[in-house]
Amino acid sequence: MPSAARALCLSLLTLLPLLGAAPTTAAADRSRPAAGPAGSVPVAGSAGWSLAPAGGARPSFYAEGTPGAVLRDTVSVTNRTTRPVTVRLRGTGLRVHFAETGVRVPARTRADVPFTLAVPAEAAPGDRSGTLVAQDGHGRAETVRIRLRVGGPALSALTVENPAVHADRITYELVNRGTTVLVPRLAVRADGVFGRVLDRAPRTLPVRLAPGHRLRLSEPWTDRPALDAVDVRLTVTAPGGARATADTSARFVPWGALGAGAAAAAAGVAAALVVRRRRGRRPVATDGESPCTEVELTGAVT
Known part of the structure; x- marks a missing residue:
């Protein structure tokens, strides 16, 4: 046999085992799940x-x-x-x-x-x-x-309800009657028999009042008159045109410093002061106190 033909036959004999093994390896690969990261367990369906x-x-x-x-x-x-x-x-x-x-x-x-x-x-x-x-x-x-x-119209509306004067504060409630969140501003004024005894310019309250909600607030008044009859007005405004007012009144009499007879006399004086106040007032004083509104209770409108 010529040397060239003999070399070709030897080459074919060498390749035949490799060609026969290839299909077996491919079939084994198809029967195994795809390898994942080291240490992981293969899961059917890698897309999740x-x-x-x-x-x-x-x-x-x-x-x-x-x-x-x-x-x-x-x-x-x-x-x-x-x-x-x-x-x-x-x-x-x-x-x-x-x-x-x-x-x-x-x-x-x-x-x-x-x-x-x-x-x-x-x-x-x-x-x-x-x-x-x-x-x-x-x-x-x-x-x-x-x-x-x-959606819907943006309506800014509120009310001031249940104002009352206590020993050292004025309490009230704000109710959001509109459809927007309100950041209200409060002004407080009080007139006594001889003129104005409290005058606080409008200031922004540290609250955000959601639609349909109510807040109970208090306004400190530590230097109120010892003997007087006063009318108090709260005025609240908010962006969008909301505005509301509420009025209340109170009489201040230093009962603890008076005896029984003096107390009766003081009551008579207070009554006379009320009559005089109704006949006319003149502004004489303002209050420079820096107030701090206190939030006492929150809740939905009832």
Whole structure:
């Protein structure tokens, strides 16, 4: 046999074992799951599952409604694995109700879950945000954001109620009767028999009053008259045109420093002062005290 032909035959004999082994190795590779990171256990279906708005490529939910409206939409749970997945759904930040909260999604299947979004009846116009959350039994969670725009007219309105004068303070209640959050300003004036005994210019109160809510506040008055009959007026304003006033009255008599006879005489003097005050007043004094409003109680309007 020529030397060239002999060399070709030897080469073929050398390659035949390698060519026969290749199909066996490929078949073995197809029978094993894909290798993951070092130390990890391979899981069927590497894509996992996801949560997204149904019906398109929306990255998040957007809704508009007026106070009291109920809005509807659908969220999708897509299972790309080769095993069923069970997730629980919940909402945060907004009033969300799902058609079902526990959802079992078969392998390679998508489940569409309807839900409703309720706009609170007392909600003020403006934007709010929340999230939809899905979590599986292994603690993995997916979220989708919701943006809600509350429509309706912006109404700024409030009332001042239940004013009263106590030993060292004036108490009152503010009620937000509108649809916007209010940052109120308060002015206080008190007129006694011989003129003005308290005059505090308008100042911004350190409170934010939500629509439909009530605040009980107090205004300190530590240097009130020892003997006088006064009329007190509270004037409250807020951006947007809100304005309200409330009036109350009080008589100051130093009972502890008087005996029985003197107390009776002081009562007569106080009565005379009231009569004189009604006949006419003249302003004589202002109060330069720097007040500090105290919040005593918060709650919804009743």
